[in-house]
Amino acid sequence: MDTLPRYAVPTPRTGTAALGARRGSGSDTAPETPGGLLARKLGNFVDLSDQEREVLDDLVRQHRQYGPREHLSLENGHSRSVSLILEGSACRYKILPDGRRQILTLFIPGDLCGRCLPDLDLGDESIVTLTAATVAVIPRQAFAPIIESYPRVARALAWNAMVEEGVHREWIVNIGQRTGYERIAHLFCELFHRLAAVGLTQGLRCELPLTQGELADALGLSAVHINRTVQQLRSDGLICLRGRELTILDFAALQSAAMFDGQYLHLSQAARRIEAGTMRTYPDL
Amino acid sequence: MDTLPRYAVPTPRTGTAALGARRGSGSDTAPETPGGLLARKLGNFVDLSDQEREVLDDLVRQHRQYGPREHLSLENGHSRSVSLILEGSACRYKILPDGRRQILTLFIPGDLCGRCLPDLDLGDESIVTLTAATVAVIPRQAFAPIIESYPRVARALAWNAMVEEGVHREWIVNIGQRTGYERIAHLFCELFHRLAAVGLTQGLRCELPLTQGELADALGLSAVHINRTVQQLRSDGLICLRGRELTILDFAALQSAAMFDGQYLHLSQAARRIEAGTMRTYPDL
DNA sequence: CGGTTTTTTGACGATGTTCAACTCTTGTGG
DNA sequence: CCACAAGAGTTGAACATCGTCAAAAAACCG
Numbered sequence: 001m002d003t004l005p006r007y008a009v010p011t012p013r014t015g016t017a018a019l020g021a022r023r024g025s026g027s028d029t030a031p032e033t034p035g036g037l038l039a040r041k042l043g044n045f046v047d048l049s050d051q052e053r054e055v056l057d058d059l060v061r062q063h064r065q066y067g068p069r070e071h072l073s074l075e076n077g078h079s080r081s082v083s084l085i086l087e088g089s090a091c092r093y094k095i096l097p098d099g100r101r102q103i104l105t106l107f108i109p110g111d112l113c114g115r116c117l118p119d120l121d122l123g124d125e126s127i128v129t130l131t132a133a134t135v136a137v138i139p140r141q142a143f144a145p146i147i148e149s150y151p152r153v154a155r156a157l158a159w160n161a162m163v164e165e166g167v168h169r170e171w172i173v174n175i176g177q178r179t180g181y182e183r184i185a186h187l188f189c190e191l192f193h194r195l196a197a198v199g200l201t202q203g204l205r206c207e208l209p210l211t212q213g214e215l216a217d218a219l220g221l222s223a224v225h226i227n228r229t230v231q232q233l234r235s236d237g238l239i240c241l242r243g244r245e246l247t248i249l250d251f252a253a254l255q256s257a258a259m260f261d262g263q264y265l266h267l268s269q270a271a272r273r274i275e276a277g278t279m280r281t282y283p284d285l
Numbered sequence: 286m287d288t289l290p291r292y293a294v295p296t297p298r299t300g301t302a303a304l305g306a307r308r309g310s311g312s313d314t315a316p317e318t319p320g321g322l323l324a325r326k327l328g329n330f331v332d333l334s335d336q337e338r339e340v341l342d343d344l345v346r347q348h349r350q351y352g353p354r355e356h357l358s359l360e361n362g363h364s365r366s367v368s369l370i371l372e373g374s375a376c377r378y379k380i381l382p383d384g385r386r387q388i389l390t391l392f393i394p395g396d397l398c399g400r401c402l403p404d405l406d407l408g409d410e411s412i413v414t415l416t417a418a419t420v421a422v423i424p425r426q427a428f429a430p431i432i433e434s435y436p437r438v439a440r441a442l443a444w445n446a447m448v449e450e451g452v453h454r455e456w457i458v459n460i461g462q463r464t465g466y467e468r469i470a471h472l473f474c475e476l477f478h479r480l481a482a483v484g485l486t487q488g489l490r491c492e493l494p495l496t497q498g499e500l501a502d503a504l505g506l507s508a509v510h511i512n513r514t515v516q517q518l519r520s521d522g523l524i525c526l527r528g529r530e531l532t533i534l535d536f537a538a539l540q541s542a543a544m545f546d547g548q549y550l551h552l553s554q555a556a557r558r559i560e561a562g563t564m565r566t567y568p569d570l
Numbered sequence: 571c572g573g574t575t576t577t578t579t580g581a582c583g584a585t586g587t588t589c590a591a592c593t594c595t596t597g598t599g600g
Numbered sequence: 601c602c603a604c605a606a607g608a609g610t611t612g613a614a615c616a617t618c619g620t621c622a623a624a625a626a627a628c629c630g
């Protein structure tokens with residue numbers, strides 16, 4: 001913690017461009033169609049054919065999209081539908097009887113909230129949006145014919161769910177073993193990788209879809225401690241966080257401070273994109 | 286924490302009977318056949334027919350059982366087989382580069398280690414036994430014909446996996462939000478419910494398949510702190526823990542201290558058994 | 571611009587860790 | 601059956617991490 005490489009803090013003031021708000025506005029090759037977002041996500045697991053992509057695109061297009069961009073609660077308990085996030089972000093959480101809240105999952109564009117398979121009663125878990133969001137609400141039964149006819153898509157959907165589980169297990173490691181400093185760094189790494197995978201990063205900049213209070217609920221820390229530790233990360237020259245705009249100043253140092261190994265995300269595409277594209281944008285780091 | 290009901294500590298010295306070692310030795314209706322263990326587990330989700338039970342029994346019988354009772358490492362990364370625990374216990378864990386270890390999942394008799402569906406590369410996760418154990422190693426492909434022919438069994442297997450996920454999410458809540466005292470209490474509640482569901486409890490007594498050091502790795506605490514907090518639980522009259530033998534002295538108080546709600550375990554049978562049978566064994570509490 | 575949310579700060583206390591030593595139990599081999 | 605070694609549990613003291621409370625400053629939104 002104390003032996004991390006330190007840098008002067010340049011706090012690059014690049015103006016407060018709305019990150020991730022506009023589709024395809026300078027972000028790295030964002031998909032054009034809503035369904036393309038889902039296709040891109042599943043493309044991490046299977047190379048989809050044009051036909052398969054089209055089927056997914058139709059699926060999303062055919063189902064009503066709440067919009068444009070409002071805060072809403074995406075069901076709790078067992079719902080009969082799955083929500084695909086098109087814009088914005090959401091989270092799954094659980095609340096203890098005395099009010100303590102734990103955020104369990106973060107959903108970003110391209111993520112499916114809920115299972116495509118018949119689900120168990122999820123008890124006291126709920127899903128709400130963290131920011132204004134656009135979602136496509138797809139009844140679960142709409143997946144059935146696709147799963148029937150396109151086994152590769154079915155496999156990709158199953159793998160997608162397994163990756164979500166893998167993320168949960170990594171969160172257990174994160175909260176259980178890492179210090180506050182490492183935890184925050186790790187979450188930032190994870191989020192950046194995932195955002196990069198759906199083209200919602202610009203260079204080493206992205207939108208952080210959480211307030212510090214929500215970060216606290218996700219990482220099992222208090223909001224005050226989050227604040228102080230974020231300042232630590234800043235003064236160590238690892239990140240620049242102002243409002244919702246997160247800039248990673250030293251990706252290598254951040255990842256090593258977090259002991260981050262993105263393997264569990266299974267984001268083949270993102271990894272390549274970050275290494276080959278984004279990283280090179282800041283060759284001096 | 287400090288406002289818990291307190292009781293005198295009777296430390297019942299009932300002799301050190303080997304708990305859970307012998308099948309059907311006084312434990313509440315233990316199953317007779319190895320496959321019956323799996324059938325009982327899946328029976329939590331679906332009412333199985335005799336034929337379905339028999340198929341599961343055959344599956345387990347046909348595949349080699351390591352035995353009798355040795356310590357072993359049940360694969361790491363992606364293996365092509367699934368291990369059914371028949372006796373003893375195991376855990377899945379992950380190790381950070383600097384040696385910190387987080388236990389992710391506890392496996393007790395009747396649990397399947399690994400997925401029946403084609404799995405992703407699990408990266409750096411490993412499974413080892415915590416105690417001497419007997420397991421049936423079932424190649425994943427052996428499930429295929431059963432899943433094909435018995436959709437109800439397939440559904441139960443899928444639900445079983447989903448419950449495992451639910452447990453993971455509850456662990457995130459546990460480690461993220463609860464204090465050490467509450468965490469330990471919660472794990473004890475969870476374990477007792479699960480052991481009761483496979484008939485490995487006697488009254489309010491069961492075998493705790495973890496050392497205090499392993500408890501620490503599972504709960505994100507240090508071994509020393511586990512020790513001190515367990516003593517707290519003892520002096521509060523909630524439990525009696527000597528060696529591997531755990532006796533719950535005040536189930537209601539333990540559950541309320543842990544804010545435990547067993548719904549996430551989906552152990553319909555166990556819940557009923559504990560309430561109707563075990564709880565009544567100690568009517569004075 | 572006014573009100574609300576979010577971020578920041580300080581002081582203090584609680585929770586949890588580390589290190590090191592010691593005891594107790596358990597299992598093993600002579 | 602005992603002696604021994606290894607592992608597990610226990611203890612104390614010093615310390616680090618993290619939480620709570622309360623208030624102020626800053627950013628955000630209509």
